[in-house]
Amino acid sequence: MGATRQPGRAVLLLAVVATVGLTGSSCGEGADARPTITTDQAAQRVEQLLRETYGQLPPGAELRPHGDLGTLPCDDPTDGGPAGRVFVEQQYEVTSPLDWPADQALPGLAEHWQRQGYRVIDDQRDRSDPRLAVEHPEDGFRVSVNVYHRAPGSLDVYLIGSSPCVWPQGTPDPQ
Missing domain, CATH: 1.20.5 (Single alpha-helices involved in coiled-coils or other helix-helix interfaces)
Structure with a gap:
């Protein structure tokens, strides 16, 4: 040419x-503006991810719902997409006996998530109140674990899962 x-x-x-x-x-x-999964489907996926995460914790811990399963508006979506979408979030408190090996929780979860192909989005394991958050690169679902040291010998551990922005009914609202 x-x-x-x-x-x-x-x-x-x-x-x-x-x-x-x-x-x-x-x-x-x-x-x-393309169709997405519904909020019900997103809630099911979040619950599935949290249960899988719980299954990777050292034995002896139990999950207790912390707050309500909820949908929150994607008012300021980081993906630059349209308004009207929401994301689903669920939180659990991990309750455990005093001798529960909490120091094994974060390393074990990090290894599990790495094997599953998750991408680390927040790694603060070196802090006094550690946190580790990951995102699945294929569907944008996120899972995190937050650990808070309270009084000596007292720990609060939370598992949090969230969906990417979705249309509540799976399709954009008619304008």
Whole structure:
């Protein structure tokens, strides 16, 4: 082809690039106006992930719901998508006997999540009140564990799961 200019091709190329930029991006409004799973399906997935995480903890701990399962608005979605979507969040307190090996919880979860292909999004294991949060790269669901040292010998441990932004009924609300 050489250096010969072909204005028609340049216009066509620009049109293709512009179209891909508007529809092919996961951050654009057009891409996120697509159907998603429903909030009920997101709640089921969050619960599944939290139960799988609980199964990786040292034996002896129990889960106790902490707060209500809830949907929260994606008012300021980090993905740049449209308003009207929500995310689902569930929290559990991990209760355990005093001799429960809490020091094994975070390393064990980190290994489990790594084997499952999760991406670490917040690793504060070196702090006095450690936290570790991960996200599944294929579906955007997140799980975290937060540990709070209270009085000497007293620990509060929480498992938190959340979904990516979804449409409540799986499709955008009619405008």
